[in-house]
Amino acid sequence: MNKTNALSAFAALSQETRLDTLVLLVKAGSDGVAAGDLARHLGIRHNLMSQHLNVLSQAGLIHSERQGRSIIYRVSFSALRGLSTFLLSECCQGLPEIVGGLEDSTLSLKGAP
Amino acid sequence: MNKTNALSAFAALSQETRLDTLVLLVKAGSDGVAAGDLARHLGIRHNLMSQHLNVLSQAGLIHSERQGRSIIYRVSFSALRGLSTFLLSECCQGLPEIVGGLEDSTLSLKGAP
DNA sequence: TTATTATGTCAATGATTCGTGATATATTGA
DNA sequence: TCAATATATCACGAATCATTGACATAATAA
Numbered sequence: 205m206n207k208t209n210a211l212s213a214f215a216a217l218s219q220e221t222r223l224d225t226l227v228l229l230v231k232a233g234s235d236g237v238a239a240g241d242l243a244r245h246l247g248i249r250h251n252l253m254s255q256h257l258n259v260l261s262q263a264g265l266i267h268s269e270r271q272g273r274s275i276i277y278r279v280s281f282s283a284l285r286g287l288s289t290f291l292l293s294e295c296c297q298g299l300p301e302i303v304g305g306l307e308d309s310t311l312s313l314k315g316a317p
Numbered sequence: 318m319n320k321t322n323a324l325s326a327f328a329a330l331s332q333e334t335r336l337d338t339l340v341l342l343v344k345a346g347s348d349g350v351a352a353g354d355l356a357r358h359l360g361i362r363h364n365l366m367s368q369h370l371n372v373l374s375q376a377g378l379i380h381s382e383r384q385g386r387s388i389i390y391r392v393s394f395s396a397l398r399g400l401s402t403f404l405l406s407e408c409c410q411g412l413p414e415i416v417g418g419l420e421d422s423t424l425s426l427k428g429a430p
Numbered sequence: 431t432t433a434t435t436a437t438g439t440c441a442a443t444g445a446t447t448c449g450t451g452a453t454a455t456a457t458t459g460a
Numbered sequence: 461t462c463a464a465t466a467t468a469t470c471a472c473g474a475a476t477c478a479t480t481g482a483c484a485t486a487a488t489a490a
Contacts, residue, residue: 207336215331218324219478223408230410240436252479254438259477273436273487281414288404288416292423295336296401297343301394303401307420310405332448353466365449367468372447386457386466 205286209264210294213287216263221246222256229266229279236269236278318399322377323407326400329376334359335369342379342392349382349391 205213217223225242237245243253257277260266264283268275296302318326330336338355350358356366370390373379377396381388409415 207333211331211333211336214327214336217408218328218331220320220324221478223320223324223327227408227410230408230412230415233412238436239438243437249480250437251439251481255478258438270437270486273434275437281412284409284415285419288401288409288419289422291401291404292419295330295340295343296397296423297340298423299343299346299394302343302397303423306398306401306405306423309402310411310416310419334448351466352468356467362450363467364451364469368448371468383456383467388467 205283205290207290207294210287210290212263213265213283216259216265219256219259221248221252222260225253225256225260226265226279229277230284232278234278236276238271238274238276239268240274242277318396318403320403320407323400323403325376326378326396329372329378332369332372334361334365335373338366338369338373339378339392342390343397345391347391349389351384351387351389352381353387355390 217226224246228242228245229237239253239257240250242257243250246253248256257266257268261268264280265287266277266279268277270276292298292303292306330339337359341355341358342350352366352370353363355370356363359366361369370379370381374381377393378400379390379392381390383389405411405416405419
């Protein structure tokens with residue numbers, strides 16, 4: 205994840221519908237979610253959904269795969285990991301004042317059932 | 318850091334000059350940097366710099382303080398920490414596939430001289 | 431094949447954003 | 461006080477973005 209990728213990713217996540225979409229896809233995990241289901245969940249039209257999905261795709265944050273007449277979208281774990289690393293290492297420079305102890309606040313989630 | 322704050326922060330960081338500005342301010346730490354020095358460093362006009370600084374301020378990512386005729390800008394450690402937590406916990410849901418082992422890649426920086 | 435379902439693409443429009451030029455405010459020094 | 465320095469604000473045009481409506485494509489079912 206270089207600066208250009210990160211800029212695209214930040215831009216993609218700066219829009220509420222797209223941020224909501226990403227969270228839905230993260231929660232769905234490797235199952236993924238069909239484009240239509242995403243649109244229904246978010247209460248937006250299918251063509252607008254399609255365009256937002258395209259932005260997230262271009263940013264490399266999600267991938268898609270056709271399954272029958274549906275198209276299943278899945279989050280890219282590696283891209284999200286890359287973005288997280290970029291934020292912590294490049295932006296925050298790994299400063300303890302910022303990232304120190306961050307592990308704990310995320311570990312609490314990781315341990316939850 | 319709630320969703321609205323995070324959206325503003327992502328928007329602020331989706332522009333190259335502003336991302337560069339934030340990194341400069343993180344590197345400067347609690348010393349901060351004067352607005353004019355930032356503009357000179359980044360090779361942009363002072364009024365454009367001022368507007369970008371305003372966007373970062375509105376997003377809560379930086380603060381300013383007048384010092385003589387200069388205005389010193391400093392990064393908000395807590396805001397950056399909040400944004401990092403939001404990304405890891407809310408967006409990535411603390412999934413091990415994404416955030417597992419992230420500590421190590423940032424710790425390596427923290428330890429560097 | 432025809433109809434239906436699921437999704438994508440294109441063009442248009444209003445809203446927002448980026449960068450510039452001109453002007454205004456605050457601080458310091460002569 | 462007057463001039464210089466440092467920064468902010470305002471107004472403008474160009475560019476980009478979000479949303480809509482209309483049309484296109486792909487897969488399945490009748």
